[in-house]
Amino acid sequence: MADENSLGAILRAQGVSRRGFLKFCSAMAALMALPPSMVPAIAAALDKALRPSVIWLSFQECTGCTESLTRSHTPTLEALIFDAISLDYHHTLQAASGEAAEAARAEAMKKFYGKYLLVVDGSIPTKDGGVYSTIAGMSNLDMLQEAAKGAAAIMAVGTCAAFGGIPHANPNPTGAVAVSDIIKDKPIINVSGCPPIPVVITGVLAHYLTFGTLPELDDLGRPKVFYGESIHDRCYRRPFYDQGKFAKTFDDEGARNGWCLFELGCKGPTTFNACATTKWNQGTSFPIESGHGCLGCSEPNFWDAGSFYQALSTPITPVGKAAAVAAAAGIVGGAAIAMHNRHVKGAAKSEHQTVTVKDLEK
Amino acid sequence: MTASLERGLNAFREVMDAPIASFFNSCVHCGLCADACLFHTETGDPKYTPIHKLEPLRKLWKREYTLLGKLTSLLGLGATISDEELEEWSPLVYDSCTLCGRCTLMCPVGNDITYMIRKMREGMAASGHAPAGLIDATRRSIELGSPMGIKPKTFMARVHEQQEETGIEIPVDKAGADYMAIMSSMEIMGYPEYLGSLARIFKQAGISWTVSSEAFEATNSGIQIGVSDLAREIVMRIVTVSEKLGVKYVISPECGHAFTALRWDGPNLIGRPYKFEVVHILELLDQLLKDGRLKTEGKTAESLTLHDPCQIVRRGGIVAEPRNLINMVASDFREMEDAGVYNWCCGGGGGVSAITRAEELRFTVFKIKKRQIENTGAGTMITACANCRNVLEEGLEHYNMDTKMIGITELVAEYLKKDEP
Ligand code: SF4
Ligand code: SF4
Ligand code: SF4
Ligand code: SF4
Numbered sequence: 106m107a108d109e110n111s112l113g114a115i116l117r118a119q120g121v122s123r124r125g126f127l128k129f130c131s132a133m134a135a136l137m138a139l140p141p142s143m144v145p146a147i148a149a150a151l152d153k154a155l156r157p158s159v160i161w162l163s164f165q166e167c168t169g170c171t172e173s174l175t176r177s178h179t180p181t182l183e184a185l186i187f188d189a190i191s192l193d194y195h196h197t198l199q200a201a202s203g204e205a206a207e208a209a210r211a212e213a214m215k216k217f218y219g220k221y222l223l224v225v226d227g228s229i230p231t232k233d234g235g236v237y238s239t240i241a242g243m244s245n246l247d248m249l250q251e252a253a254k255g256a257a258a259i260m261a262v263g264t265c266a267a268f269g270g271i272p273h274a275n276p277n278p279t280g281a282v283a284v285s286d287i288i289k290d291k292p293i294i295n296v297s298g299c300p301p302i303p304v305v306i307t308g309v310l311a312h313y314l315t316f317g318t319l320p321e322l323d324d325l326g327r328p329k330v331f332y333g334e335s336i337h338d339r340c341y342r343r344p345f346y347d348q349g350k351f352a353k354t355f356d357d358e359g360a361r362n363g364w365c366l367f368e369l370g371c372k373g374p375t376t377f378n379a380c381a382t383t384k385w386n387q388g389t390s391f392p393i394e395s396g397h398g399c400l401g402c403s404e405p406n407f408w409d410a411g412s413f414y415q416a417l418s419t420p421i422t423p424v425g426k427a428a429a430v431a432a433a434a435g436i437v438g439g440a441a442i443a444m445h446n447r448h449v450k451g452a453a454k455s456e457h458q459t460v461t462v463k464d465l466e467k
Numbered sequence: 468m469t470a471s472l473e474r475g476l477n478a479f480r481e482v483m484d485a486p487i488a489s490f491f492n493s494c495v496h497c498g499l500c501a502d503a504c505l506f507h508t509e510t511g512d513p514k515y516t517p518i519h520k521l522e523p524l525r526k527l528w529k530r531e532y533t534l535l536g537k538l539t540s541l542l543g544l545g546a547t548i549s550d551e552e553l554e555e556w557s558p559l560v561y562d563s564c565t566l567c568g569r570c571t572l573m574c575p576v577g578n579d580i581t582y583m584i585r586k587m588r589e590g591m592a593a594s595g596h597a598p599a600g601l602i603d604a605t606r607r608s609i610e611l612g613s614p615m616g617i618k619p620k621t622f623m624a625r626v627h628e629q630q631e632e633t634g635i636e637i638p639v640d641k642a643g644a645d646y647m648a649i650m651s652s653m654e655i656m657g658y659p660e661y662l663g664s665l666a667r668i669f670k671q672a673g674i675s676w677t678v679s680s681e682a683f684e685a686t687n688s689g690i691q692i693g694v695s696d697l698a699r700e701i702v703m704r705i706v707t708v709s710e711k712l713g714v715k716y717v718i719s720p721e722c723g724h725a726f727t728a729l730r731w732d733g734p735n736l737i738g739r740p741y742k743f744e745v746v747h748i749l750e751l752l753d754q755l756l757k758d759g760r761l762k763t764e765g766k767t768a769e770s771l772t773l774h775d776p777c778q779i780v781r782r783g784g785i786v787a788e789p790r791n792l793i794n795m796v797a798s799d800f801r802e803m804e805d806a807g808v809y810n811w812c813c814g815g816g817g818g819v820s821a822i823t824r825a826e827e828l829r830f831t832v833f834k835i836k837k838r839q840i841e842n843t844g845a846g847t848m849i850t851a852c853a854n855c856r857n858v859l860e861e862g863l864e865h866y867n868m869d870t871k872m873i874g875i876t877e878l879v880a881e882y883l884k885k886d887e888p
Contacts, residue, residue, distance in 0.1 A: 128539060388533075390492065394489075450483055452480075453481040457478075457481060460474075460697065461696070462602075462606045462609045462610065464474075465592055465605065465692070466470055467470045467595035
């Protein structure tokens with residue numbers, strides 16, 4: 106029997122149907138590149154998961170990450186998951202303010218010591234004793250060190266928290282650094298992106314709730330399921346890249362034909378993120394689909410890599426390797442989807458039976 | 468007798484091209500298309516929201532063409548499409564869409580909803596969910612050569628009649644003529660004076676032209692019902708004859724959907740360019756006017772307004788031409804609100820006028836036209852499409868309005884300079 110405080114019970118109390126819940130679980134499975142056979146296991150685990158305590162600290166940042174998280178969701182399951190976790194402290198989203206807010210943080214830290222998940226967005230200024238960003242008279246540096254002590258794990262949301270972000274850009278006047286530059290003794294998961302894709306944030310949380318562990322990470326501490334492949338590997342314009350068809354300006358024939366944006370500075374080949382598959386705004390599109398190259402926002406130092414419009418010299422990912430990884434992990438990659446779609450349409454074409462006037466009625 | 472759900476779904480898959488996939492992908496659910504569509508504005512019923520009319524097709528796209536959809540359907544969670552659902556959608560895809568293109572124009576992300584509805588009809592027709600009226604019209608087109616069942620004999624009788632009426636010879640099947648004129652069945656049956664007007668204008672302008680005793684019908688029911696195989700056959704009749712006669716131009720009649728079918732869809736249907744050019748009669752008249760070959764005298768003092776046929780103006784780009792022609796012969800021309808590319812449909816295009824069960828709905832949505840006409844206070848309405856004209860006349864009668872109607876070509880012919888050699 107599931108606990109009445111469990112996630113499943115809470116969601117049911119909020120009127121989420123079993124079917125809707127399963128749909129969410131399968132979407133999550135797909136996102137995390139788990140085989141569909143895992144869906145029941147995910148469902149069972151999520152159903153029983155207890156509301157974990159989450160403390161969210163926002164440091165030197167623009168609030169874009171929180172915006173990303175909240176904006177894209179009219180109440181959906183992801184949003185409900187957030188109602189269902191216990192977000193005990195979040196500068197921007199909490200109703201409490203001033204001393205009450207700080208007291209709530211202190212209480213949660215004490216009550217759930219060693220168990221809470223610490224989410225951080227924003228970088229941490231270290232120059233001049235960290236005076237450049239303070240909350241309730243306490244520097245970000247001190248607050249992070251204090252909150253990290255009792256955390257089970259830390260999630261660095263956004264490129265600022267993960268890699269230093271814009272504040273870290275040359276000449277970095279505040280001495281801004283990433284969470285991982287300061288905290289060395291806790292598991293840290295970097296959910297980079299400027300901002301990160303909302304569903305990636307919820308996906309990692311769901312993984313944490315399901316398995317009680319962090320997902321497998323790449324060498325930059327990012328969950329491989331979302332950052333395992335480059336934008337370029339899954340880009341729908343990729344066939345044009347392979348054929349050497351490039352748009353040279355934003356309004357030339359090539360641009361109108363939807364050709365590859367590489368020569369217009371697209372950083373897709375060196376950027377690892379899920380934009381090309383999960384897309385933005387509830388799956389509406391992503392920058393390349395709207396005609397602009399990728400800026401590379403989920404990579405360290407993306408702002409210091411020269412003009413956004415300057416072409417990368419050479420593609421870095423060998424084509425074969427990514428394809429092999431995709432196949433091994435059982436991921437249906439963008440190229441495979443395109444191929445499959447072409448196949449569906451092609452099959453429909455070859456099955457076409459000429460329609461005569463006699464065929465208009467049953 | 469052989470229509471089936473499977474054939475319909477297969478047709479859905481066949482039409483699922485890159486534009487359609489990206490349109491579904493880019494819809495931001497803003498609902499702006501709802502207020503663009505007369506079926507929604509005049510009934511207030513949200514089911515007439517243009518993008519909603521495509522729901523079954525969207526479902527199939529989601530299910531079979533997106534990663535998430537494929538995974539969920541693998542798990543048996545995705546939505547399936549049933550015969551009942553298609554039956555329910557039939558009035559949305561046919562009766563309540565005139566393919567007028569207003570929604571397409573309004574969509575902020577540029578989704579060509581009209582194109583999608585036209586394509587969706589392929590699956591609806593193949594699954595046996597096309598309305599009876601349209602099926603009958605299509606059958607007559609294929610078996611008799613015209614949706615209204617007009618046979619060559621009838622057409623030739625019209626030709627002789629107009630020859631006598633005007634005292635001008637109308638060349639038939641003349642090889643090597645520059646222009647070949649075709650007509651829509653509505654014109655042949657209801658407004659044959661169009662042909663006589665052509666004879667008079669072309670005589671004055673000294674144009675070498677002909678009509679064909681075989682390929683005279685311009686209306687393409689195959690496009691309206693949504694069966695490309697039949698649409699191709701119908702277009703091919705005109706193509707074969709014009710290329711056999713070796714004409715340089717085929718003149719599309721005023722009829723808007725005939726123009727769309729011949730000018731835009733035709734070459735795509737047959738898979739190659741024509742060996743002739745298609746010109747709309749209004750484009751030709753305007754050109755003659757500019758070249759000084761079309762001369763009129765006098766102007767009517769009657770207050771006139773113009774109904775812009777969707778396919779000619781919005782989908783066809785012929786906006787200035789009718790106005791140039793009208794201003795040449797009218798002194799009191801009053802534009803309607805939203806005139807030009809934003810104009811509202813008559814309510815009967817896209818095959819809707821052939822759907823018997825849609826009659827009441829047609830009168831309901833005519834209210835927008837009624838308001839537009841009344842606001843101008845004009846006594847006569849001009850239009851450039853025989854189908855619009857017929858639908859408008861029915862609407863005027865239904866609402867007891869005494870607005871008179873006339874076609875542009877006839878209007879111009881009435882004021883032709885008499886004593887031109
Ligand atoms: S360079 Fe950019 S636009 Fe071109 S294929 Fe790669 S990701 Fe797509
Ligand atoms: S497309 Fe590139 S720059 Fe844009 S959000 Fe995705 S990773 Fe960042
Ligand atoms: S084409 Fe015209 S009638 Fe059809 S849905 Fe769009 S606005 Fe409505
Ligand atoms: S106007 Fe365009 S974007 Fe808006 S709901 Fe209609 S189809 Fe979608």
